[in-house]
Each structure stands twice: as C-alpha cells, then as structure tokens.
Amino acid sequence: MTASPSASPSNAPDPTTEQPGLTPEARRAVIVVLVGAVLAFLDATIVNVALDSLSSALHSSLRTIQWVVTAYLLAQAAVLPMTGWAARKVGARRLYVASLLLFTLASVACGLVDSAWALIAARTVQGIGGGMMIPAGQIILVTAAGPQGLARVMGAVGIPMVLTPVFGPTVGGLLLDHAGWQWIFLINLPLGVAGLALALRLLPADRRGEDPGPLDTAGLVLVSLGMVGITFGLSQAGGDHGLGSVEVLGPFLAGLVLTAGFVLRALRARHPLLDVRLYRDRLFGSASFVTFVFGAATYGGMILMPLYYQVVRHEDASTTGLLLAPQGIGAAVAMGLSSRLFEKIGSVTCVIGAAVSVVASVPFVLIGADTSYWLLGLAMVVRGLGIGLSVMPAMTAAFQALDPGQINDATPQLNVAQRVGGSMGTAVFVVVLQQHLAGGTTPADQATAFGTTFWWVFGTAVLAVLPTLLMAAVERRRRQDTGSAGNSARTAVDGVGTA
Numbered sequence: 001m002t003a004s005p006s007a008s009p010s011n012a013p014d015p016t017t018e019q020p021g022l023t024p025e026a027r028r029a030v031i032v033v034l035v036g037a038v039l040a041f042l043d044a045t046i047v048n049v050a051l052d053s054l055s056s057a058l059h060s061s062l063r064t065i066q067w068v069v070t071a072y073l074l075a076q077a078a079v080l081p082m083t084g085w086a087a088r089k090v091g092a093r094r095l096y097v098a099s100l101l102l103f104t105l106a107s108v109a110c111g112l113v114d115s116a117w118a119l120i121a122a123r124t125v126q127g128i129g130g131g132m133m134i135p136a137g138q139i140i141l142v143t144a145a146g147p148q149g150l151a152r153v154m155g156a157v158g159i160p161m162v163l164t165p166v167f168g169p170t171v172g173g174l175l176l177d178h179a180g181w182q183w184i185f186l187i188n189l190p191l192g193v194a195g196l197a198l199a200l201r202l203l204p205a206d207r208r209g210e211d212p213g214p215l216d217t218a219g220l221v222l223v224s225l226g227m228v229g230i231t232f233g234l235s236q237a238g239g240d241h242g243l244g245s246v247e248v249l250g251p252f253l254a255g256l257v258l259t260a261g262f263v264l265r266a267l268r269a270r271h272p273l274l275d276v277r278l279y280r281d282r283l284f285g286s287a288s289f290v291t292f293v294f295g296a297a298t299y300g301g302m303i304l305m306p307l308y309y310q311v312v313r314h315e316d317a318s319t320t321g322l323l324l325a326p327q328g329i330g331a332a333v334a335m336g337l338s339s340r341l342f343e344k345i346g347s348v349t350c351v352i353g354a355a356v357s358v359v360a361s362v363p364f365v366l367i368g369a370d371t372s373y374w375l376l377g378l379a380m381v382v383r384g385l386g387i388g389l390s391v392m393p394a395m396t397a398a399f400q401a402l403d404p405g406q407i408n409d410a411t412p413q414l415n416v417a418q419r420v421g422g423s424m425g426t427a428v429f430v431v432v433l434q435q436h437l438a439g440g441t442t443p444a445d446q447a448t449a450f451g452t453t454f455w456w457v458f459g460t461a462v463l464a465v466l467p468t469l470l471m472a473a474v475e476r477r478r479r480q481d482t483g484s485a486g487n488s489a490r491t492a493v494d495g496v497g498t499a
Contacts, residue, residue: 028202029144033137035195045168060116075127077227083135084408091206096136103129104192110185151342170321213271222262229255237427275409286471287398295421330381334388350468353389364454369443
C-alpha cells in the first residue's frame with residue numbers, strides 16, 4: 001500500500017484532544033529498545049578516541065586502524081535497507097533479538113583479537129548487528145505505541161541518540177586510561193546480556209504478519225552497494241583527500257548511480273525491497289528531508305567542538321567529554337519536553353527546534369581562542385534544546401503520516417536518511433576545517449578556522465528550517481481537511497435524521 005495525501009490525516013495530533021499515557025506493552029518495549037540503542041550509539045562513538053591506542057597496541061598504521069571505524073559504518077549501510085523485509089519475514093522481535101545477539105558476540109570477539117585485520121573483521125560483523133538492531137527496535141516501538149503514544153516512545157528512545165555521541169568519548173577515554181582498549185568492546189557484554197534477557201522476557205511474541213514475498217535480490221545488491229559507495233566515499237573525505245578528489249567522488253558518485261538504479265527498479269518491481277512510493281506523501285517526504293538535514297547539522301556539527309577543545313584548548317579526551325556534557329543535558333531535557341509538545345502542536349515542534357538551532361549556532365561562528373567555557377556551555381545547552389526539539393519529532397511526524405503496514409518500509413529509509421546526512425555533514429565540515437586550519441600555527445588562527453567552519457553549520461541549520469515549515473503546513477492542512485470531512489459527515493447524518 002502506498003501513502004497518499006489523505007491516507008492517514010487522523011494520525012495528526014489534535015491540540016483539543018488529551019493524549020493518553022503509554023500502554024504497559026509500549027513501556028516494556030521502550031525499556032528493551034533503550035538498551036539496544038545505548039549499545040549501538042555508544043559503540044559508534046566510543047571507538048573514535050581509541051584509534052591511536054589501537055594503532056600502538058596492534059602494531060598497525062593509523063590508516064589501517066581507521067578501518068575499524070569505516071568497516072563498522074559500511075556494514076551498517078549495507079544491511080539497513082533489508083531490515084524491513086527481514087522484519088516481515090521473521091518478525092521484528094526475532095530480528096531484534098538475533099541482531100542484538102550478533103552485536104554482543106562480535107563485541108566480545110573485538111575485545112579478544114590480537115591483530116588489526118581481525119579487529120576490522122569483528123567490527124564488520126558488529127556493524128551488521130547494529131545496523132539491523134536500531135530499525136528493528138523502532139518497528140517494535142511504533143507497533144507497540146500506536147499513533148497516540150508514538151511521540152512519547154520516540155522521545156524516550158531518542159535520548160541515547162543525542163547523549164551517547166557526547167558521553168561516548170568520555171567513557172572511551174576513561175576505559176583506555178584505567179582498563180585497557182579491550183574494554184571499549186567488552187563493556188558491551190553485560191549490557192548485551194541484560195538486553196537479551198529483557199527482550200526475551202518483556203517483548204510479546206511476533207504476530208503472524210503478511211508474506212513479504214521473495215527477497216528482491218537485485219534491488220538489495222543495488223541499494224546495498226549504493227549505500228556502501230556513498231558512505232565509503234564520504235568517509236574518505238577529511239583524511240588526505242578533498243571533496244573533489246577521485247578517492248571521494250568516485251565511490252560517492254558510483255553509490256548515487258546505484259541508488260538511483262534501485263529507485264527506478266523499486267518503482268517497477270512487484271515485490272520491491274523498499275516501498276519508495278512513500279515519498280509521494282508530502283508529510284513523509286518533508287519529514288524525511290528534515291531527518292536528513294538535521295543528521296548533517298547534528299552529527300556533522302558534533303565533531304567540531306571536540307576537535308576545538310583538543311586542538312585549540314589542548315584538553316584531553318576525558319575533559320573534552322565533560323565539556324560537551326551541556327549539549328547532551330539540553331538535548332535530554334528537550335527530548336522529555338518534545339513528546340508532550342508534539343502531542344499538543346504537532347510538527348510546529350520541529351519548526352521551534354529548527355529556529356532554536358539557528359540561534360544557538362551564532363555563538364559558535366564567533367568562537368575565539370579564549371572564549372569562556374561558561375559561554376560555550378550555555379550555547380551548547382541551547383543547541384542541545386534545538387536538537388532535541390527537532391530530530392525525534394521529525395521522525396514521529398514521518399511515522400504518523402503512514403499506515404501501520406508501511407512502517408517496515410519507512411523505518412530503514414528514515415535511518416538511511418539520517419545516517420547519510422550525518423556522513424555528508426561530517427565529511428563537508430571536516431574538509432572545510434582542514435582547509436582553513438592549513439598554515440594556522442597560533443591558537444587564534446586555529447580558532448578562526450573553527451569559527452569559519454561553523455558558518456557552514458549555521459547555513460545547514462537555516463536550511464533545516466524550510467522543510468519543517470512545509471511539514472507543519474502539510475500537517476495543518478490535513479487536520480483542516482479531516483475536520484471538514486467530519487463536519488460534512490455530521491451534516492449529512494443530521495439531514496437524514498431531520499428528513
């Protein structure tokens with residue numbers, strides 16, 4: 001089934017209707033999925049601070065060790081597109097448990113290896129588990145919560161999404177200093193075991209669903225290679241290669257061509273791997289674009305402040321993590337507020353969050369070598385508020401635009417949008433920063449380079465405002481159409497009764 005402009009207008013929040021709390025089933029789903037979300041997002045950031053230590057411990061070059069990060073990202077990109085089909089085939093609960101088990105076992109393997117390439121292989125398997133775990137968990141949540149509880153469950157599980165990139169480097173630094181590099185992976189074992197026990201105990205058995213049909217193998221090859229090409233090309237930027245280099249543009253453009261080929265095939269195939277016709281729904285399409293742009297602004301921007309503290313202010317990894325904490329605190333507070341605010345005013349929440357993000361970006365373009373840590377902390381709290389009021393409400397709006405049967409197709413596509421947006425933002429901002437850092441020897445010169453790069457973050461934040469306005473306008477029109485249809489129906493019934 002494809003979405004249409006009038007497919008599910010009743011899903012839009014009604015400010016006059018009091019929203020009920022979460023059902024017990026939805027609360028249990030939140031508890032389970034939170035554990036998996038913490039694992040996946042923490043592991044994506046905690047390794048970044050350990051690359052130099054891994055290079056020394058495993059007697060390998062930093063260029064080789066960089067594949068510990070790259071292989072994880074590529075594996076996630078390759079499996080994300082097939083999670084919707086897999087969830088239909090085996091059930092979302094079974095897929096979640098299997099991916100969490102795979103992630104946990106691969107984490108143990110990462111902590112036991114004694115060579116760089118063995119670690120890269122184990123990280124690839126870990127990426128496969130993590131790439132399936134997050135979408136499977138979201139499918140479980142959306143199904144358990146239903147339209148009325150969707151904002152609250154998305155707000156709850158969004159907290160680790162914004163907190164772990166902030167606290168991950170701190171945890172990684174502490175483990176490196178006091179336990180050894182193996183424990184940045186072995187720490188996942190107790191968390192994974194707890195998550196598996198909770199999933200098996202609290203999640204209801206999968207209901208028999210629709211037959212997903214045969215696996216679209218050709219489509220899977222096209223989109224997986226496309227995602228890998230895009231991700232790999234972007235990951236090459238920021239090292240020794242610029243955005244216009246063959247090493248970046250070659251795989252990136254090849255990935256775009258393959259992805260375009262997948263889209264054309266999906267529009268004609270009887271059983272496509274993903275239903276790309278969902279983008280015909282203007283609310284889903286605009287919400288997806290918001291997710292993409294905020295992925296770029298959020299995850300791309302997150303890489304700059306840690307580098308500023310370490311390059312310009314010469315702080316260590318642990319101190320840097322603590323200095324980043326205000327942004328996580330602001331985001332966590334906003335996540336708690338965003339669900340209730342979304343239930344009252346709908347997608348206008350995203351407009352407010354986008355505007356706050358624009359305002360919060362201003363202090364960073366003025367950053368200097370001796371800018372007060374208190375001022376930076378306050379600005380980061382406000383920036384966190386903007387992120388928390390935008391990211392998950394946009395995904396919530398996207399899910400509410402659809403019928404329940406379309407969730408399995410929507411979830412991996414939203415995750416891909418966010419992941420690719422984050423990769424593109426990171427690549428662009430790092431390249432811009434490197435270009436302006438070149439030749440800068442004094443802290444003042446280096447701080448100026450960061451301020452110039454933050455103008456790009458500011459521009460991305462401004463760009464994010466436009467689709468949030470469109471999203472709010474589409475949602476408002478649907479609510480008005482629903483009200484008009486309801487009034488017409490009541491008038492017709494009254495007329496019959498009078499006759």
